Amino acid sequence: MAAWGVLKAVLVDLNGTLHIGDSAVPVSQEALKRLRSTPVTIRFVTNTMKECKRDLLESLTKLGFDIAENEIFTSLTAARNLLEQKQVWPLLLVDDKALPDFTGIATDDPSAVAVVVGLAPKHFHYEMMNKAFQ
Template sequence: MKAYKSYLFDLDGTIYHGNKAISSAIQFLNQLELKNIPYGFVTNNSTQTPDQVAKKLTNLGVKVEARQVVTSSIATAAYVRKHYRDVSVFVIGEVGLQEAFSQYRQDSIRPNLVVVGLDRKITHDKMSVAARCIVNGATFIATNPDRMITQENGLVCGNGAIAQAIAYAANTEPVVIGKPSAEILHTAVNQLGFNALETVFVGDNYETDILAGIRAKMDTIHVQTGVTVSCQSFDEQPTYSIPSLINWSLL
């Protein structure tokens, strides 16, 4: 085990399952707090604001501020600020994404960018407008590629399903910001002032969390508390794989 100066965590499957905390993770976060080791959270969820995510974590017993939370909406807005100036946008998404792009000029006719996040009230008209704008030259950006996500009533379609439907219609693949893209981790490291070489990313899902860490050239801890139970069959391995965070010691 290595002594890291800062930690980044995935949420669902790593810190909690739905609305139920993973006790070993909460205990570990409390240890980090006691030792003054900084930490932050990275989520592909584009529907919620950092304030909403922080409130949920607080209710589960985590000491956290909104600035410690990087959603795929926040990372997408950071990507746009970095690469584009003076652009108009057409946004599909819920409050987390709408708030992140509230300062941009909205345009449903000829926007410079089409930004797509999960919208649980998606309509044929919204998808048609997005595809039409992309065909007319708008750059297509998706907050994240999640095929399905877990809700209280079971698995439901994620943003990847919406983005791929629009991509098929427009015959254009999107720029993807969320995990497994490294972009969201770069945003988190920059926002929190961490050194990527001294930071470890903790997650449960190999295909999103661990791959994002590998692509960002960061050390990774795979916890066997969520989607991926074993990483042995994959060519690229996490730096560590442990049953849960109770098995990780702070040196």
């Protein structure tokens, strides 16, 4: 058993740890409940770039997990944070389902100075690649 007084936070990977696809990993809900009974801060991390945080949260909720949206940190979260920190306009090469995580970020500026690349096969074509490299 960990020394809870020393441990400040736990990062829990989502896919493969709490769920695999559309199924919860057996006993993962109970394990999360036990972890929540401790004084540590819990954050959930994932490198998925194919869906927005809201959709991911909805899927996790349907699987029986008690998780708040602000507890989830994704690759899209990191990308958005960096865009805001650097104050740059991006060209987003991400799946349409990931776009809500960039709401409020100006993406229509023709002088985009950053390119965010995610899992988006339909955006990988000559016209878009040409735009990205201009």
